[in-house]
Amino acid sequence: MKQQLVIRIMLVMTFVLVLLVSVLSYGTYRYYYEYESEALLSHATTSAYLYPQAQVGFETPSAFSVLVRTFGYPGTDLTIVDRTGQIIKTTGQRAQQAAFTSEQLQDLARGESIVQDYDAEGNHYLSVTSPIITDGTSEFAISFTRPLADLDTLIREIWMAVVMIGVLIWLVALYAVIRIADRFVRPIRDIIETADEMAQGDFDVEVYSNEKHELGALARTLTYLGAKVQQHQSTRNEFLSNVSHELRTPLTSIKGWTETIRGGDEKVSDETELGLSIIHSETERMIGLVEQLLDYTKIEESRLVLYRxxxxxxxxxxxxxxxxxxxxxxxxxxxxxxxxxxxxxxxxxxxxxxxxxxxxxxxxxxxxxxxxxxxxxxxxxxxxxxxxxxxxxxxxxxxxxxxxxxxxxxxxxxxxxxxxxxxxxxxxxxxxxxxxxxxxxxxxxxxxxxxxxxxxxxx
CATH class of the missing domain: 3.30.565.10 (Histidine kinase-like ATPase, C-terminal domain)
Known part of the structure; x- marks a missing residue:
């Protein structure tokens, strides 16, 4: 019972902890990535809006350097792409740049920014691209690409910490559940053991319980029941013993007199002989039953003595x-x-x-x-x-x-x-x-x- 109780409680506890760790892990992931995405999106949108007013270009290396110093974002690569998604200028490697789908190019043409979360050459990147609107048209777009290795490492560390805390909580919960289950199961086990002893005929038992709830009341009731049954058994055995002793003497006398009459000099009729024979055999049977009752009372009261x-x-x-x-x-x-x-x-x-x-x-x-x-x-x-x-x-x-x-x-x-x-x-x-x-x-x-x-x- 204790094992089943612990297993069932811990299954529920494990489900709750797994659900909680999953929610915390997902929440951490969403918080850091959305924060980074929103920061890059804000910078990209602002840069695309201010670019026409800054009057900087990207046709020459020196002009592109001024553009990078003006609109660059720490830890990111700045890239200029045309309306077809082709890279015009970039501070990073081409392999790190995300390709654009036709739907994304249409979004850029409509003046909408796009956010891309992708993997390239085994590395994780975040890219935000905003269209540069000039004279109501969007010929180019500015893109910021950030490697997410540091952010991934941080999130993994947080996940590991959350998992370790969850495991620690699970172990503490297991210890607490075992102690609580033992606290509740021990008196039940004592009651069951006592009931088994009573079922075997040993009513001289007592269930010790300090519990104040129903288990304590059950233990006290069982102890009281054992005492009452033992009292009734003692009364019954005393009665059987007394009756057996009282019966044995007259039965022995009856048996003796039937033997005396049957063995006497006076001849008795066949009918009388038959009657005396029946009385003698029935008396012997009754004496045997009386002896068995006496043995029974001695066994019940543990008074049986062997003479080896x-x-x-x-x-x-x-x-x-x-x-x-x-x-x-x-x-x-x-x-x-x-x-x-x-x-x-x-x-x-x-x-x-x-x-x-x-x-x-x-x-x-x-x-x-x-x-x-x-x-x-x-x-x-x-x-x-x-x-x-x-x-x-x-x-x-x-x-x-x-x-x-x-x-x-x-x-x-x-x-x-x-x-x-x-x-x-x-x-x-x-x-x-x-x-x-x-x-x-x-x-x-x-x-x-x-x-x-x-x-x-x-x-």
């Missing part, structure tokens, strides 16, 4: 896949596992188990019956790459960009809260890792977990 210890990722993955064996068999999914011998690092076992359980459960949920699910584990010296590849319907690009957002679901399915992937991503990033999801509609999904390893612990 030496852990073999390969062993952890084998335990997780064994735990999900029944789910795989229910859908007749073939599991392909490709692991190294071992991969040791410092990790929180429970949190990573939670991550891989969530990712594999999602892969199983969306895999077709009788399909194939691949868990591929490769590692470099410093990083472990664990990929889970399914043959599900895939995820569209629009959903893929938001799939790890809190509460977002590409497809609403039973038992899903929209928190699993978001929490998994946060847990992986808490381990300084990265979650990468690649998918194409109709071609399955590949979820890759990148986890840093301690090189000294690798075997």
């Amino acid at each position: 210890q030496e852990l073999d990722l390969v062993s952890l993955l084998r335990k997780v896949t064994i735990q999900l064996k029944q789910s795989l068999e229910d859908k007749q999914i073939t599991l392909i596992e490709r692991y190294p011998q071992k991969s040791i690092g410092l990790f929180d076992e429970n949190r990573l188990k939670q991550v891989f359980l969530n990712l594999l459960e999602n892969a199983i949920r969306f895999s077709p019956e009788g399909g194939t699910l691949t868990v591929r584990f490769v590692q470099s010296e410093r990083v472990a790459f664990i990929s889970i590849i399914d043959e599900g319907p895939g995820i569209s690009r629009d959903h893929l960009q938001r799939i790890t957002e809190m509460f977002y679901q590409a497809q609403v399915t039973k038992g899903s809260s929209g928190l699993g992937l978001a929490i998994a991503k946060e847990l992986i990033e808490a381990h300084e890792g990265k979650l990468v999801i690649e998918s194409e509609v109709g071609h399955g999904t590949t979820v890759t977990v990148l986890l840093p390893l301690d090189p000294s612990e690798l075997h």
Whole structure:
């Protein structure tokens, strides 16, 4: 924005300066040349008028010398021409004299003076010719020719000075425009950066602005908005945390009693057994949701703590896949596992188990019956790459960009809260890792977990 603002203002400034320099240059040119032309024209007209009264001639060299001394103009050549434009006498070189057109000769015959601005042999000249009227006729004319080299040099120097001043003004204007643009753009940039941070979920921000106009008001409003949203988030998280804690105890009791009744000595009817089974599974699902809500509130309030210890990722993955064996068999999914011998690092076992359980459960949920699910584990010296590849319907690009957002679901399915992937991503990033999801509609999904390893612990 700053660059565009500076460019647009400087384009206008450049146009104005070029126009101003052009006008000044043309005005200087016209002033000096018109002044010189008018001076020569006045002298030529006066000389032509006084010539008959001066009673001097130009037939002999001595008479022409008297004529030159009488009517000569400093810095010019005096020339006498006849009515056909032929030179009779001159103090200069013939090549410097301008030829006359038929129209100019007619003007001279009518008693009009003519002004000529021309170039000869690479030099610039100004010539003024006035007819000499004798007895009402014009047989001859007197002409004054002035070389304009000195005047051209002066005008070029003035032009150069005007251009240099214009360039200096342009540079000063550029500096001033950059400073002014920076003064206006900086608070806008700060507001945009703050808005981006708020869009990423960080509302503990403040926009510092001393501006008293609309930008200052916008900055203060944005700061106030962030504070209010943070307050509402804190209230919401506190509410969710309290509710989750309150729900966990009765849900655990319900689960325990259903297990006790189902495992008791007294035989229950098939209908009762079915009801207890439903209560047990739904209670487990509710406990899972409560645990996810608790994790969510901890992440939102930055209260998530990792308990790192030496852990073999390969062993952890084998335990997780064994735990999900029944789910795989229910859908007749073939599991392909490709692991190294071992991969040791410092990790929180429970949190990573939670991550891989969530990712594999999602892969199983969306895999077709009788399909194939691949868990591929490769590692470099410093990083472990664990990929889970399914043959599900895939995820569209629009959903893929938001799939790890809190509460977002590409497809609403039973038992899903929209928190699993978001929490998994946060847990992986808490381990300084990265979650990468690649998918194409109709071609399955590949979820890759990148986890840093301690090189000294690798075997």
